[in-house]
């Protein structure tokens with residue numbers, strides 16, 4: 001029995017049917033479907049090895065596990081349904097999450113719009129209140145919580161106390177976690193809170209390699225981001241490019257375990273091996289050649305619009321990569337950040353987002369990048385933030401104008417409400433009463449855009465194998481249901497009645 | 504905090520009054536001191552509040568920070584004896600005390616012979 005058990009709730013402990021994007025479904029409440037079915041769409045139970053160990057586990061948890069194992073600590077990731085087997089022996093329980101309490105985007109937005117708690121929040125609370133976790137606590141198990149959403153505990157001190165969490169760790173944990181866990185194992189007093197600052201962030205050779213497979217073959221190729229947007233916490237971390245040999249070893253950990261998909265994780269995949277914000281051809285090509293040698297299907301986590309434009313204009317790099325990728329698959333999925341169409345706002349909060357192009361030409365950069373992706377079968381999930389501090393009516397009007405220009409390009413645009421993070425983390429959260437008519441118009445435009453393209457994507461690209469037909473049917477039903485609902489209440493909103501219902 | 508041995512840090516005790524956050528000026532001062540001491544801040548908070556609530560009262564410090572490693576050890580003190588014991592065994596560089604503590608427990612603080620700096624706490628907003 002391991003001394004340290006690492007876990008998370010079902011919305012995280014899943015491979016989302018091999019489609020990362022479906023994981024987002026868990027950030028909303030069940031809409032038009034029973035909760036169980038909703039959860040199955042977003043987060044089916046993963047394949048479990050004999051003792052409750054999932055075959056694939058979230059990459060962040062795998063890093064923590066690797067770091068503990070490397071330091072001689074007996075640790076294992078266990079699926080939440082199997083914690084009962086470990087309740088008597090576990091000395092330390094570690095829980096991680098991307099969005100413990102659904103304060104992050106897009107959960108907070110779903111919550112705000114529907115007025116109902118998102119599934120991920122409900123599911124995490126269920127885990128913490130489950131019989132095995134309560135039994136562990138009764139037996140004196142120490143509980144350590146961490147991950148990208150660690151900050152959310154600061155706003156939930158009552159749950160923190162009720163669930164008996166001993167320590168919350170915020171930041172890159174690999175370097176600090178072994179000593180903390182050792183303290184817990186020895187029964188020493190633990191800090192309530194630990195924020196990992198610059199001096200304790202791991203250097204490249206201190207980042208351990210995963211030893212067991214990650215969900216959907218996710219492997220990290222970079223950490224940090226050089227663009228410095230003020231609302232982003234990633235940018236506070238130092239920039240590190242993971243050497244290609246290390247990336248390859250992690251891909252092989254996945255492939256050898258039968259995970260033939262690969263998901264390259266970086267805040268900007270095209271900046272792999274780059275000097276500053278200008279992509280370089282060779283490292284990106286080499287990375288893809290290496291990855292495609294091993295995996296049957298590839299995806300990117302994030303890329304920036306400016307890098308997409310630059311890479312294509314300078315090297316035709318997008319076409320070259322997609323030519324390689326399309327030997328294995330029809331399209332490539334990626335998340336990109338548009339954030340705002342307001343030029344003045346962009347200058348204030350994300351002046352380097354459009355670099356190397358001037359921020360004044362942000363609209364051209366965005367449209368050009370959308371066009372390049374459309375023509376090369378890259379399907380982006382695009383984030384757009386509303387309610388940013390200092391946002392003006394002019395910014396929102398420019399955003400609306402930009403959304404009109406983007407209508408013709410295949411993409412899913414996901415609006416998000418401002419959540420204070422990064423250099424803006426002392427600002428106020430966006431609240432329902434702050435919503436203006438222009439915000440509603442932006443939301444409605446993104447809804448129209450995304451529904452139109454979601455139907456197209458489902459028809460031409462997504463879930464094409466017969467085995468995936470039930471899931472596809474449910475998604476089609478969901479789109480139909482949302483359309484019906486939105487159409488019915490949009491008629492009652494004067495700001496929207498001038499709009500047509502089609503894109 | 505790393506495994507690589509003892510590192511320098513700024514170590515302070517913070518006496519928190521019930522329901523009162525620390526002012527922004529104190530948060531900035533703590534961060535400034537920490538940046539001078541290896542970018543590490545070790546805080547021992549002492550209050551009648553439970554540990555999670557004690558951390559919550561330090562939000563002005565946590566949200567203002569981007570670069571310092573902060574470790575918060577939260578202790579409950581329900582009596583003068585508790586407080587005296589915690590302060591004399593803590594190996595602190597300095598004590599920051601909400602002004603109510605100074606008014607009520609001045610003599611204990613003097614006994615510890617550690618430099619004490621008073622501050623004016625601010626009533627905390629209710630949680631999310």
Ligand code: SF4
Nearest residue numbers: 225228229232235267
């Ligand atoms: S480009 Fe993206 S990851 Fe980089 S700082 Fe801006 S928001 Fe953060």
